[in-house]
Amino acid sequence: MIEAYRKGFLPNGIRIVTERMEHVRSVAVGVWVETGSRHEAVNRGGMSHLIEHLVFKGTATRSAEAIARTMDSVGGQMDAFTTKEHTCFYVQVLDEHLPLAVDLLTDILLHPLFNADELEREKSVVLQEIKMVEDTPDDIIHDIFAAQVWEGHPLGRPILGTREAVTGYDRVAALGYFTEQYVPPRIIIAVAGNVTHDRVVELFGAGFQGFEQAAAGRTATPPVLKPGVNIVAKTLEQVHLIMGFPGLH
Numbered sequence: 321m322i323e324a325y326r327k328g329f330l331p332n333g334i335r336i337v338t339e340r341m342e343h344v345r346s347v348a349v350g351v352w353v354e355t356g357s358r359h360e361a362v363n364r365g366g367m368s369h370l371i372e373h374l375v376f377k378g379t380a381t382r383s384a385e386a387i388a389r390t391m392d393s394v395g396g397q398m399d400a401f402t403t404k405e406h407t408c409f410y411v412q413v414l415d416e417h418l419p420l421a422v423d424l425l426t427d428i429l430l431h432p433l434f435n436a437d438e439l440e441r442e443k444s445v446v447l448q449e450i451k452m453v454e455d456t457p458d459d460i461i462h463d464i465f466a467a468q469v470w471e472g473h474p475l476g477r478p479i480l481g482t483r484e485a486v487t488g489y490d491r492v493a494a495l496g497y498f499t500e501q502y503v504p505p506r507i508i509i510a511v512a513g514n515v516t517h518d519r520v521v522e523l524f525g526a527g528f529q530g531f532e533q534a535a536a537g538r539t540a541t542p543p544v545l546k547p548g549v550n551i552v553a554k555t556l557e558q559v560h561l562i563m564g565f566p567g568l569h
Contacts, residue, residue: 338516340516464562466478
């Protein structure tokens with residue numbers, strides 16, 4: 321019987337988890353980076369999310385259009401998202417296109433240009449996202465709730481950052497944060513589909529060749545729950561309510 325789940329490491333410390341599914345013809349790949357709004361200093365709020373946008377805007381060998389067209393040409397899907405504790409870049413393709421998917425993922429994560437003009441455009445996009453959240457009660461209520469229960473802790477800050485912080489970012493700040501956070505010990509690759517574990521290790525080993533081991537020390541302050549009530553009045557016909565309680569950990 322073939323073992324479905326397997327775990328392993330690349331020589332540089334990147335962790336790999338795979339599940340072989342021989343009955344399908346597709347593969348889903350996720351590159352998870354342990355960096356999110358929880359890991360940002362006060363003056364770097366929203367940087368993880370901004371970088372998630374920027375890596376798709378061009379590399380040393382591909383323009384933003386080339387990245388999108390390459391994935392579209394094989395009918396695949398490529399996207400990313402940021403949470404409070406992770407940033408994930410993922411791809412879904414037919415199994416025969418896995419080498420291309422790995423090539424694209426490793427390219428955007430190893431060789432992003434962080435072009436200054438693209439940075440300004442993406443800052444504008446993020447500022448619009450912030451405005452949309454503020455204008456959407458069932459979105460903003462989660463930020464209000466987090467700010468209440470984790471007051472004074474990074475978990476209490478919004479993933480998108482603030483207008484003031486995002487407006488002030490430049491290429492030096494973005495590149496510095498990227499270099500500091502995107503290191504092998506903080507990366508986990510998860511792959512499921514019609515592919516073997518050894519093949520995944522082979523492809524990512526080649527794709528991440530030259531991505532050297534680096535220190536990943538980080539001081540994490542545990543959050544302290546701060547009970548309370550926060551009421552924000554808005555001119556609406558609805559009331560949105562969140563109640564939170566300590567859970568098991």
